[in-house]
Amino acid sequence: MSRPPVRVVARRLGAGLVVLWVAATAAYLALLAAPGDTVDNIIGDGADTPQIRADIVTEWGLDRPALVQYVDYLRRLAGGDLGRSYLLQRPVAEVIGEQLAPTLALAVAAAGLGVLLALLIAVATAGDRRPFLRRASSGAELLLVSTPPFLIGLVLLSVLSFRFGFFPVSGDQGIAALVLPAVTLALPIAGLLAQVLRDGLDRALDEPFVLTARSRGVRERAVLVRHALRHALLPAVTLAGWLFGILLGGAVIVEQVFGRPGLGQVTLTAVSTRDMPVVLAVVTLSAAVYVVVNTAADLAYLLVDPRLRRS
Amino acid sequence: MPAYRLRTLAAAALAPLLAVVAGCSTGTTPAAEAAGQPRSGGTLTWAVETEPITLNPHQYAQAKARLLVWNTFESLLTYDQQGKLAPWLATGWQVTPDALSYTLTLRDRVTFTDGTPFDSAAVKANIDKLREPGYAPGVAAVQLRNLKAVEAVDPRTVRLVLSAPDVLILDFLASPQGAQISPTSLRQAKNLKAGGIDVVGTGPFVLDRYVPGQELHYRRNAGYDWAPPTATHTGPAYLDGITYRFLKESAVRVGALTSSQVQLIEGVPATDQPLVTGNRTLRLTRELNSGSAYSYYFNTSHAPFDDLRVRQAFREAVDVDTVLTSVYRDTATRAWSVISPSSPLYDKRLEGGYSGDAAKANTLLDQAGWASRDADGYRVKGGKRLTVRLVQSAPFVRDRRDVLAQAVQAAVKQSAGIDLKVSLVDQGTATEALQRNEYEVFDNSRADTDAGAALNLLLHSKGGINRTQVNDPRIDQLLESGQATAEPTKRAGIYADLQQQVVAEQALVLPLYAPADQIAASVGVGGVRFEPTAGVPASAYDLWIGK
Numbered sequence: 001m002s003r004p005p006v007r008v009v010a011r012r013l014g015a016g017l018v019v020l021w022v023a024a025t026a027a028y029l030a031l032l033a034a035p036g037d038t039v040d041n042i043i044g045d046g047a048d049t050p051q052i053r054a055d056i057v058t059e060w061g062l063d064r065p066a067l068v069q070y071v072d073y074l075r076r077l078a079g080g081d082l083g084r085s086y087l088l089q090r091p092v093a094e095v096i097g098e099q100l101a102p103t104l105a106l107a108v109a110a111a112g113l114g115v116l117l118a119l120l121i122a123v124a125t126a127g128d129r130r131p132f133l134r135r136a137s138s139g140a141e142l143l144l145v146s147t148p149p150f151l152i153g154l155v156l157l158s159v160l161s162f163r164f165g166f167f168p169v170s171g172d173q174g175i176a177a178l179v180l181p182a183v184t185l186a187l188p189i190a191g192l193l194a195q196v197l198r199d200g201l202d203r204a205l206d207e208p209f210v211l212t213a214r215s216r217g218v219r220e221r222a223v224l225v226r227h228a229l230r231h232a233l234l235p236a237v238t239l240a241g242w243l244f245g246i247l248l249g250g251a252v253i254v255e256q257v258f259g260r261p262g263l264g265q266v267t268l269t270a271v272s273t274r275d276m277p278v279v280l281a282v283v284t285l286s287a288a289v290y291v292v293v294n295t296a297a298d299l300a301y302l303l304v305d306p307r308l309r310r311s
Numbered sequence: 312m313p314a315y316r317l318r319t320l321a322a323a324a325l326a327p328l329l330a331v332v333a334g335c336s337t338g339t340t341p342a343a344e345a346a347g348q349p350r351s352g353g354t355l356t357w358a359v360e361t362e363p364i365t366l367n368p369h370q371y372a373q374a375k376a377r378l379l380v381w382n383t384f385e386s387l388l389t390y391d392q393q394g395k396l397a398p399w400l401a402t403g404w405q406v407t408p409d410a411l412s413y414t415l416t417l418r419d420r421v422t423f424t425d426g427t428p429f430d431s432a433a434v435k436a437n438i439d440k441l442r443e444p445g446y447a448p449g450v451a452a453v454q455l456r457n458l459k460a461v462e463a464v465d466p467r468t469v470r471l472v473l474s475a476p477d478v479l480i481l482d483f484l485a486s487p488q489g490a491q492i493s494p495t496s497l498r499q500a501k502n503l504k505a506g507g508i509d510v511v512g513t514g515p516f517v518l519d520r521y522v523p524g525q526e527l528h529y530r531r532n533a534g535y536d537w538a539p540p541t542a543t544h545t546g547p548a549y550l551d552g553i554t555y556r557f558l559k560e561s562a563v564r565v566g567a568l569t570s571s572q573v574q575l576i577e578g579v580p581a582t583d584q585p586l587v588t589g590n591r592t593l594r595l596t597r598e599l600n601s602g603s604a605y606s607y608y609f610n611t612s613h614a615p616f617d618d619l620r621v622r623q624a625f626r627e628a629v630d631v632d633t634v635l636t637s638v639y640r641d642t643a644t645r646a647w648s649v650i651s652p653s654s655p656l657y658d659k660r661l662e663g664g665y666s667g668d669a670a671k672a673n674t675l676l677d678q679a680g681w682a683s684r685d686a687d688g689y690r691v692k693g694g695k696r697l698t699v700r701l702v703q704s705a706p707f708v709r710d711r712r713d714v715l716a717q718a719v720q721a722a723v724k725q726s727a728g729i730d731l732k733v734s735l736v737d738q739g740t741a742t743e744a745l746q747r748n749e750y751e752v753f754d755n756s757r758a759d760t761d762a763g764a765a766l767n768l769l770l771h772s773k774g775g776i777n778r779t780q781v782n783d784p785r786i787d788q789l790l791e792s793g794q795a796t797a798e799p800t801k802r803a804g805i806y807a808d809l810q811q812q813v814v815a816e817q818a819l820v821l822p823l824y825a826p827a828d829q830i831a832a833s834v835g836v837g838g839v840r841f842e843p844t845a846g847v848p849a850s851a852y853d854l855w856i857g858k
Contacts, residue, residue, distance in 0.1 A: 034740075040742040055444055154560075259559065261524030272738060
């Protein structure tokens with residue numbers, strides 16, 4: 001019995017809005033509970049007199065009760081107004097807007113590359129065919145997963161940029177400047193995804209349908225790609241949310257090492273200086289992307305596994 | 312194998328590789344003064360450590376942003392090599408005998424890069440804007456505290472009327488905060504406080520591209536013809552343009568330089584300096600910053616640092632030279648006073664006044680009643696351990712000051728049984744600890760050109776960052792007369808007395824090192840300079856590309 005798709009979508013959207021609200025509120029409360037005073041953070045290392053403090057309080061409306069500020073913040077958020085950054089003294093939407101594209105390019109390139117690499121590795125090393133290759137690949141994957149992206153980035157830079165000059169260190173220089181950051185971020189993703197995919201492939205290869213396929217004379221490669229892979233993808237799809245987290249967290253480091261523009265840098269600075277409007281906007285945006293990614297993952301489930309479409 | 316061991320192994324295996332790869336020189340050009348005679352043309356790329364929070368000079372707060380400020384903006388005065396005030400957009404100034412009125416004569420035929428003429432109305436517009444509530448509260452409340460009125464006497468004459476004598480007003484006129492912004496920008500810029508390509512000045516370059524998080528690009532102001540007497544040439548800048556790229560990792564900056572992707576970098580930590588000095592195509596230059604030295608300030612408002620002997624003991628317990636060598640190799644300059652040794656106000660007599668004398672430290676602590684020790688070797692009094700807390704705010708830690716703190720911590724424990732607790736926290740946590748008076752040690756350095764400005768904040772009983780919490784009428788009086796006295800010898804005498812009070816007699820601070828800036832550049836780049844007095848990298852005006 002299938003539910004009408006409109007209701008499914010509506011429920012999804014409603015749940016998404018609730019997630020957004022909870023995330024925005026949690027971030028607000030966390031920042032409120034964090035030690036230190038907003039005025040102090042705006043002043044930073046600068047001069048500090050009662051007059052300066054009064055000016056800042058007036059400018060940002062900080063003398064209103066926390067609840068009033070919170071409600072005001074939610075109201076403005078609902079209207080699409082993200083407020084003004086305390087530190088940068090510019091509209092948050094503008095700050096985030098101009099940093100979104102480079103981060104998006106990095107994330108998409110890294111995710112694509114990571115998934116592609118994982119698929120290749122998993123298919124090449126699944127089953128009991130090449131034990132040596134399989135062991136070597138497992139070791140390499142473990143190394144990639146456990147090496148900090150910071151270090152991977154520095155090594156890639158040292159060799160491929162500083163030593164041989166294949167790629168520029170940073171900047172708005174087209175695809176060439178995107179390669180190393182994307183590879184840096186993709187390698188740990190590939191490492192973990194490959195392991196999950198291979199496990200899935202191994203399990204699928206033990207299923208009766210594989211035996212059936214083989215007995216029909218289907219070639220081993222085709223058995224892997226056409227039959228087993230579909231089963232192996234399920235657990236990997238579940239990792240989509242995790243993948244998104246890695247991309248966002250990794251972007252902070254990768255952007256720092258490569259001197260790339262992007263949300264990572266903005267977020268890091270905003271958190272360490274408690275630039276509330278920016279932090280809240282980034283959290284809300286992340287929650288929104290998370291909702292979209294997970295909805296997409298759920299839909300992908302339906303595509304991958306026809307059995308789910310019936311229940 | 313557990314993940315952490317792999318990580319350690321990987322790091323250990325890769326570190327030498329990194330060093331070797333980064334150390335490879337990219338060419339075999341002989342060293343020497345490859346830049347030759349100044350010549351016009353070409354563009355350079357300079358990798359900087361810090362992205363400015365704002366490009367509006369009135370809002371300036373980061374020492375690392377100074378080299379950018381002077382590309383596009385100029386002030387009325389500047390400092391020469393001897394630390395004396397020199398003309399810039401103002402050709403001179405007269406002060407009345409009561410020191411309450413400064414009359415400045417402005418340079419003729421200067422225009423902002425948007426075509427707006429520079430005249431007394433522009434100066435007045437800038438100062439009025441600075442005094443507007445909510446625009447630059449720090450400048451209005453501190454630097455312009457004693458300014459009563461500003462008058463445009465005629466197009467080329469401006470008068471500043473003060474409510475009390477204040478020589479630091481001249482330092483303001485030479486500071487980035489006193490830089491002149493086009494009145495058209497002041498009225499029309501989209502995000503005035505953040506600055507940007509629509510906030511323009513009279514400088515030798517025009518900002519024409521800003522990609523946040525990535526780079527700034529400046530092109531030459533072809534009509535520029537009013538360089539200050541401290542510059543090495545006149546007329547337009549040599550370079551057609553210059554790009555400043557933000558590269559926060561020092562290893563990446565050095566790698567970009569050794570692979571010729573950039574021609575200049577600033578911020579070269581001690582650990583990376585051999586990579587530059589070992590490369591014959593590169594040259595490293597460094598200069599001490601002015602202002603206050605990097606020092607530990609002792610909180611005198613409660614035990615144990617309310618006791619002079621304990622403060623003295625802490626200083627004797629640290630062998631500063633040894634600590635600096637272990638953290639910075641031989642690249643740090645030891646400080647003996649709260650004022651940087653490069654400042655004209657520095658009192659040389661303080662050198663050698665106290666030093667890592669562990670025996671003396673122990674005697675002083677015995678006398679102060681911290682005579683017994685607990686099982687861990689720390690001194691105790693009345694069942695309480697001799698613990699002092701240093702709270703470092705992570706966003707402000709530079710020059711590996713967190714590592715330096717660990718070295719001091721080990722030193723005071725070993726030589727005198729003092730328990731220095733160091734915590735590296737976010738800015739909010741640090742500020743809260745300071746406000747709740749839950750700290751005994753405060754660390755700070757300031758890069759103000761006139762050290763008097765820094766000391767007003769740090770040591771005056773009403774100072775904004777008076778973390779020693781000293782409240783001594785003698786110190787206040789010295790600071791106030793230092794601010795009111797213009798005659799250089801007399802002024803130096805006042806600040807010498809002040810340093811004697813603060814460092815020698817009251818032991819309010821442990822001066823550690825004089826912050827420095829470094830520039831590493833390809834030898835083909837000529838005109839690499841530091842700003843006189845400030846000691847930070849100068850603007851790109853004097854830079855050229857040699858053959």
